[in-house]
Amino acid sequence: MDFNDTAVEATFREEVRTWLSANIPTSDELKGLDYIGRAKLWQKRKYDAGWACIRWPKEHGGRDASAIDQVIWNQEESNFDTPDSVFGIGHGMCAPTMMAWATDEQNKNYIPKLASGEDVWCQLFSEPAGGSDLAALRTRAEKDGDDWIINGQKIWTSGAHYSDYGVLVLRTDPTAPKHQGLTYFFIDMKSAGIEVKPIRQISGGANFNEVYFTDVRVSDAQRLGAVGQGWQVALTTLMNERASIGGGGGGVNFDSVFDLATRVNIDDAPAIKDKNVRAQLATWYAQESGLKFNGYRSMTALSRGEIPGPENSIGKLVGAPKQQDMASFALDLLESGGAIWDPELSDAAGMFQATYMASPGLRIAGGTDEIMANIIAERVLGLPQDIRVDKGIPFNEVPTSNS
Amino acid sequence: MNFEFSEEQNMLREQAQGFLASNCSMAVVRRVLDGDEPYDADLWKKVAEMGWTATVIPEEYEGLGLSYLELSVIAEELGRALAPIPFSSSVYLATEAILAAGSEEQKQAYLPGLAAGTSIGCFALGESSGQTSAASLTTKADSSSITGVKIPVADGDIANFAIVVATSDKGDGASLYIVDLDQDGVSRESITTIDPSRSHAKLTLNAAGAQLLGNDGEGWSYVQSILNRAAVLFAWEQVGGCDTALNMAKEYAMGRFAFGRPIATYQAIKHKLANIYVKNTLARSNCYYGAWAISTDADELPIAAATARVSAIQAYYYASKENVQTHGGMGFTWEFDCQFPYRRSKLLATNIGSEATWQDKLITAIEKQRAA
Numbered sequence: 092m093d094f095n096d097t098a099v100e101a102t103f104r105e106e107v108r109t110w111l112s113a114n115i116p117t118s119d120e121l122k123g124l125d126y127i128g129r130a131k132l133w134q135k136r137k138y139d140a141g142w143a144c145i146r147w148p149k150e151h152g153g154r155d156a157s158a159i160d161q162v163i164w165n166q167e168e169s170n171f172d173t174p175d176s177v178f179g180i181g182h183g184m185c186a187p188t189m190m191a192w193a194t195d196e197q198n199k200n201y202i203p204k205l206a207s208g209e210d211v212w213c214q215l216f217s218e219p220a221g222g223s224d225l226a227a228l229r230t231r232a233e234k235d236g237d238d239w240i241i242n243g244q245k246i247w248t249s250g251a252h253y254s255d256y257g258v259l260v261l262r263t264d265p266t267a268p269k270h271q272g273l274t275y276f277f278i279d280m281k282s283a284g285i286e287v288k289p290i291r292q293i294s295g296g297a298n299f300n301e302v303y304f305t306d307v308r309v310s311d312a313q314r315l316g317a318v319g320q321g322w323q324v325a326l327t328t329l330m331n332e333r334a335s336i337g338g339g340g341g342g343v344n345f346d347s348v349f350d351l352a353t354r355v356n357i358d359d360a361p362a363i364k365d366k367n368v369r370a371q372l373a374t375w376y377a378q379e380s381g382l383k384f385n386g387y388r389s390m391t392a393l394s395r396g397e398i399p400g401p402e403n404s405i406g407k408l409v410g411a412p413k414q415q416d417m418a419s420f421a422l423d424l425l426e427s428g429g430a431i432w433d434p435e436l437s438d439a440a441g442m443f444q445a446t447y448m449a450s451p452g453l454r455i456a457g458g459t460d461e462i463m464a465n466i467i468a469e470r471v472l473g474l475p476q477d478i479r480v481d482k483g484i485p486f487n488e489v490p491t492s493n494s
Numbered sequence: 495m496n497f498e499f500s501e502e503q504n505m506l507r508e509q510a511q512g513f514l515a516s517n518c519s520m521a522v523v524r525r526v527l528d529g530d531e532p533y534d535a536d537l538w539k540k541v542a543e544m545g546w547t548a549t550v551i552p553e554e555y556e557g558l559g560l561s562y563l564e565l566s567v568i569a570e571e572l573g574r575a576l577a578p579i580p581f582s583s584s585v586y587l588a589t590e591a592i593l594a595a596g597s598e599e600q601k602q603a604y605l606p607g608l609a610a611g612t613s614i615g616c617f618a619l620g621e622s623s624g625q626t627s628a629a630s631l632t633t634k635a636d637s638s639s640i641t642g643v644k645i646p647v648a649d650g651d652i653a654n655f656a657i658v659v660a661t662s663d664k665g666d667g668a669s670l671y672i673v674d675l676d677q678d679g680v681s682r683e684s685i686t687t688i689d690p691s692r693s694h695a696k697l698t699l700n701a702a703g704a705q706l707l708g709n710d711g712e713g714w715s716y717v718q719s720i721l722n723r724a725a726v727l728f729a730w731e732q733v734g735g736c737d738t739a740l741n742m743a744k745e746y747a748m749g750r751f752a753f754g755r756p757i758a759t760y761q762a763i764k765h766k767l768a769n770i771y772v773k774n775t776l777a778r779s780n781c782y783y784g785a786w787a788i789s790t791d792a793d794e795l796p797i798a799a800a801t802a803r804v805s806a807i808q809a810y811y812y813a814s815k816e817n818v819q820t821h822g823g824m825g826f827t828w829e830f831d832c833q834f835p836y837r838r839s840k841l842l843a844t845n846i847g848s849e850a851t852w853q854d855k856l857i858t859a860i861e862k863q864r865a866a
């Protein structure tokens with residue numbers, strides 16, 4: 092057992108570190124750009140030097156790197172202060188789905204522009220009636236010659252307002268049982284009839300959107316998988332959702348709350364001297380450490396060319412509630428000052444308040460806590476699936492909130 | 495990156511699992527819990543014959559000279575089987591104390607017997623209820639004899655000798671002594687604990703013969719390093735036990751029907767079991783870190799040990815109590831095995847310092863690391 096890289100890995104890490112040190116955008120270069128412009132500048136720079144999406148095939152703009160190389164890259168990049176990415180969904184979910192299901196021709200056309208950051212993609216899955224129960228989605232597509240005509244509404248689409256393309260699942264046969272009547276497409280977000288309306292979040296931002304489709308035409312050539320096979324294709328997207336290992340999480344963590352506890356007092360002594368504070372912090376440290384070493388175990392598997400075990404499936408279920416609880420605890424430590432949310436007046440420029448307000452979304456996005464617990468119970472522990480009252484019933488006869 | 499056990503270590507695990515499956519079923523745990531024998535002497539003999547007690551003892555003292563990774567594997571399997579033997583006292587504590595502080599003469603006198611399992615050691619630290627510190631110790635020694643009362647002492651009724659922590663007016667306020675337990679100045683009484691599958695005693699030392707172990711006035715610092723190492727090995731036993739509790743709960747939930755379907759189809763049960771899995775997995779990954787730290791004698795050992803210990807205590811308590819809960823009324827009966835992990839989890843949690851004690855140690859170790 093040792094933490095050291097193999098000789099080959101160490102050489103690669105050194106190469107990555109050297110390139111990163113020399114190429115991180117300076118504040119002068121980023122001046123005047125909005126967050127999308129900054130993200131694009133950084134992505135293009137990586138692409139030009141052959142460091143974008145390194146795990147992808149070279150012909151798609153990648154580097155043919157191994158899974159362990161990707162982890163090393165993630166670790167090294169997270170040690171630098173780089174512009175926030177707007178490509179997480181495109182690179183992490185849309186591209187792997189395209190590479191698995193699109194034609195070579197299509198991949199040649201679209202994937203390199205994803206790698207270079209020229210195009211941003213979004214995921215148009217969730218609907219008002221289909222969130223956790225994604226397959227209950229209702230947005231329709233009807234065949235018209237070589238095209239399909241789309242009508243309906245998506246919701247919670249992160250980044251739809253700045254995206255160039257999106258992947259989407261549509262109902263093509265309402266008379267089939269719900270999973271069987273779906274078909275998967277990719278679409279140009281500038282198509283006529285698409286209307287994007289930002290939704291304001293409780294955190295104050297507006298990063299997700301309602302997306303309305305009114306008689307939107309999409310070519311049958313942009314279908315991924317067979318008609319009626321949409322659920323299977325969607326699973327490719329969902330499987331890739333939380334597959335990333337080795338990146339550093341931002342926001343509130345053990346270090347930031349520990350430091351806070353040395354800055355504020357309880358009973359006229361630094362809060363870190365308080366036994367309850369120490370006990371809480373120790374528990375979070377142990378959780379954070381457990382997640383980190385889960386990652387190391389997965390890396391070991393990758394390093395040996397094996398597939399990581401299920402230990403990585405617990406990351407989001409542990410990490411998201413932990414962020415929320417730690418932010419809540421931090422606000423309590425700040426006492427009445429915890430209520431202040433102002434970059435000038437708040438402790439740590441409002442980072443704890445921002446995480447407090449953003450963390451509820453982490454427990455919902457990409458599969459709620461409850462759905463993650465179900466996945467662990469069913470896929471890892473092998474417990475039976477929930478009993479489903481809609482099984483085998485034609486979709487248009489399934490009871491809904493409105494019936 | 496290599497953060498896994500080696501092929502040989504995994505083979506050792508398989509061998510250990512096979513051996514314990516045929517020699518240490520829950521029926522064995524029950525026999526010791528219900529009966530008068532303080533431990534399964536036959537199992538102990540076999541375990542010693544396989545060399546498990548000799549694992550990390552150097553070859554010059556008739557040990558196997560293997561690493562703490564091998565010992566971690568054995569610890570996890572013994573924990574999984576809830577083995578009713580004095581392994582933790584003799585191997586994780588007494589052996590470690592002599593390895594850490596013993597003179598050449600003491601090592602030659604005690605280690606070969608410990609390696610062979612013919613001599614059983616125990617560790618006598620606590621003197622009453624509540625946290626023990628160097629300042630709270632009342633057991634006192636002069637140059638050759640020791641007086642005081644130690645309770646509870648795991649395996650104190652069956653051990654051949656004890657490592658006794660006594661007060662000292664030098665250095666850090668404590669010193670270690672080796673006390674042979676078969677002598678006039680020692681009286682020992684078995685005591686009842688929440689887990690009778692592991693025996694415990696009250697040791698009364700009345701001017702008993704004793705020899706100093708390590709330097710006078712350095713006892714408390716020895717205790718810290720011995721407990722740090724033991725914490726990792728205890729944690730491995732705990733995560734082994736966690737798996738046992740999870741498997742019991744899972745098996746029962748799949749077979750028990752209520753309201754026309756297996757209770758394993760209810761989310762209240764599914765999510766409970768998922769949470770057990772999550773806590774166990776975090777604890778196990780921290781144990782890997784602990785195993786690495788102890789096997790390389792890393793500077794991070796105090797942090798790694800406390801991290802493994804805190805998460806293993808939390809995981810085992812949760813797994814064992816929710817296993818009882820999953821069994822409904824049956825879980826509350828003497829007849830079912832759910833009681834064993836429930837008892838053992840709390841025994842292991844209190845044996846070498848509680849959750850709160852180790853949480854505090856963890857933060858203290860982190861503070862020290864940052865100050866450095």
Ligand SMILES: Cc1cc2nc3c(=O)[nH]c(=O)nc-3n(C[C@H](O)[C@H](O)[C@H](O)COP(=O)(O)OP(=O)(O)OC[C@H]3O[C@@H](n4cnc5c(N)ncnc54)[C@H](O)[C@@H]3O)c2cc1C
Nearest residue numbers: 214215216217222223247248249452455456457458459461
């Ligand atoms: C910040 C953010 C960004 C997002 N970005 C995107 C995006 O880019 N693209 C996209 O397509 N979607 C996106 N989503 C949508 C997200 O995937 C859904 O919100 C999520 O799947 C939950 O669906 P819902 O909101 O309809 O809640 P519901 O499914 O209605 O759930 C409501 C509550 O019921 C519980 N529940 C539901 N079903 C079960 C069950 N079977 N068992 C137990 N409990 C259950 C849920 O856990 C939850 O607590 C985003 C959401 C958020 C918050």
Ligand SMILES: Cc1cc2nc3c(=O)[nH]c(=O)nc-3n(C[C@H](O)[C@H](O)[C@H](O)COP(=O)(O)OP(=O)(O)OC[C@H]3O[C@@H](n4cnc5c(N)ncnc54)[C@H](O)[C@@H]3O)c2cc1C
Nearest residue numbers: 750751752753757760761762763819820821822823824826
């Ligand atoms: C100390 C004690 C005293 C008792 N005294 C009496 C008495 O005097 N008279 C008497 O008649 N009975 C008595 N009982 C029995 C008691 O009422 C039952 O044990 C209890 O109702 C649970 O039933 P069960 O043991 O069959 O467990 P089960 O019903 O098999 O439950 C097993 C597990 O599955 C869970 N579960 C079951 N159904 C569901 C569901 N639909 N959704 C989610 N989870 C579910 C349970 O919560 C439990 O965790 C006593 C029990 C105890 C422990």
